[in-house]
Each structure stands twice: as C-alpha cells, then as structure tokens.
Amino acid sequence: MKLFLSVLTMIFILSSCKNNPEKDVRDEDIYLEEENIEAEKHPNGEKQNKPSKKQKDVSGLNSPGEESNSDNNATASMVGNYIKVGQENDSNCSCYCLEVKFTANSKLCLTQGKMYIDVKFEKKDENLVQVFLIAPSNFNTDGNEIPWEKFDKNAPVATITSKSNGEIDFDWLGFTINGDLAQDYALFGKKTLEGSYKKK
Numbered sequence: 001m002k003l004f005l006s007v008l009t010m011i012f013i014l015s016s017c018k019n020n021p022e023k024d025v026r027d028e029d030i031y032l033e034e035e036n037i038e039a040e041k042h043p044n045g046e047k048q049n050k051p052s053k054k055q056k057d058v059s060g061l062n063s064p065g066e067e068s069n070s071d072n073n074a075t076a077s078m079v080g081n082y083i084k085v086g087q088e089n090d091s092n093c094s095c096y097c098l099e100v101k102f103t104a105n106s107k108l109c110l111t112q113g114k115m116y117i118d119v120k121f122e123k124k125d126e127n128l129v130q131v132f133l134i135a136p137s138n139f140n141t142d143g144n145e146i147p148w149e150k151f152d153k154n155a156p157v158a159t160i161t162s163k164s165n166g167e168i169d170f171d172w173l174g175f176t177i178n179g180d181l182a183q184d185y186a187l188f189g190k191k192t193l194e195g196s197y198k199k200k
Contacts, residue, residue: 084170
C-alpha cells in the first residue's frame with residue numbers, strides 16, 4: 001500500500017510541475033497591465049506606443065505593402081549589365097546590352113547606331129520587371145518622324161523575366177497610344193532587344 005501511495009504522490013508532483021497554459025496567460029495579462037501602468041506614468045500624461053511582447057515576436061514579418069527581403073534579393077539579383085545571347089561579339093555594347101537598374105533611367109537600342117530610348121525599370125513581382133518608356137534618347141540620329149510624345153508612358157513597352165540559370169528573358173511588347181498597340185512602330189526594338197540575356 002505504501003508503494004501505491006508513493007507512486008500516486010510522484011505522479012501528482014510530476015504533473016503539477018508541467019507548464020501550465022493558464023499561468024502563461026496570466027503572465028501575459030500581468031505584462032500588459034504593467035505596460036498600461038507605465039504608459040499612465042508618462043510625464044506628459046500621454047500614452048507611449050510601446051510594442052507589446054506579441055508585437056516584438058512578429059516584428060520580422062512584413063505588412064501587406066512592404067517588400068520581403070527575398071523579393072528584394074530576387075530583384076537585386078537582376079540588377080546589372082547583360083549582353084544578348086548570340087551577340088557576345090558586341091563587347092562595347094553598341095546595341096545588344098541591357099543595364100538593369102531600379103534607381104536611375106537606362107538606355108535601350110532600337111536601331112543600332114541610330115535610335116535609342118530612355119527607359120525605367122519597375123519591379124512587378126519577384127521574377128518580373130516591367131520596362132517603361134521615358135523619352136527618345138539624346139543620342140538619336142534617326143526617328144524624328146516618330147510621334148514620341150503620343151506614346152503611353154504608363155504602359156510597359158517590354159517585360160523582363162528572370163530564369164533559374166541567372167539569365168533573363170526580354171520580351172518586347174511595343175509602343176502603345178491610348179492603350180492600343182502603335183502598329184506602325186510595333187517592330188522597333190523587337191529584333192535588337194527581344195531574347196535571352198546573360199550577365200556580362
């Protein structure tokens with residue numbers, strides 16, 4: 001009988017030593033109550049915005065409008081100088097290169113040695129970048145008859161997609177006017193720009 005009572009006593013003692021979830025809830029309530037008392041003691045009488053224990057635990061998470069570090073890293077890995085696959089002999093980058101950057105405008109070649117455009121790159125999602133027309137380049141020796149001022153500046157002229165091997169695909173969409181493809185100018189840039197690129 002003594003053995004039986006000893007075993008029951010040990011089980012009772014061991015079970016009472018386990019973490020009690022109600023105790024954790026009470027501790028959290030005490031913590032929050034202490035925060036409220038501290039806030040009330042502020043000299044101005046204003047409540048301080050002090051993060052709660054729960055807020056501190058999730059501080060690494062992003063709100064819906066923020067970019068995650070992985071998104072930034074994926075896009076950052078696309079930044080750089082690229083040369084078109086099959087055009088590696090254009091080492092001086094006269095027409096078959098891309099300089100992908102998100103902090104400044106870049107120049108794209110439409111017709112080698114004759115026509116260029118200034119563009120900006122904007123991240124659409126983790127693996128997709130949209131390219132927007134800013135203006136014709138000051139380096140142009142051709143293209144004065146093109147209605148540059150009529151082309152939409154808020155519609156992408158191209159997209160760039162990252163590939164798993166570190167290359168990117170450049171897809172020329174063309175210029176648009178009032179949301180419609182500018183048929184007479186649709187092929188400008190398609191031959192020189194469209195295709196796969198690898199980092200230089």
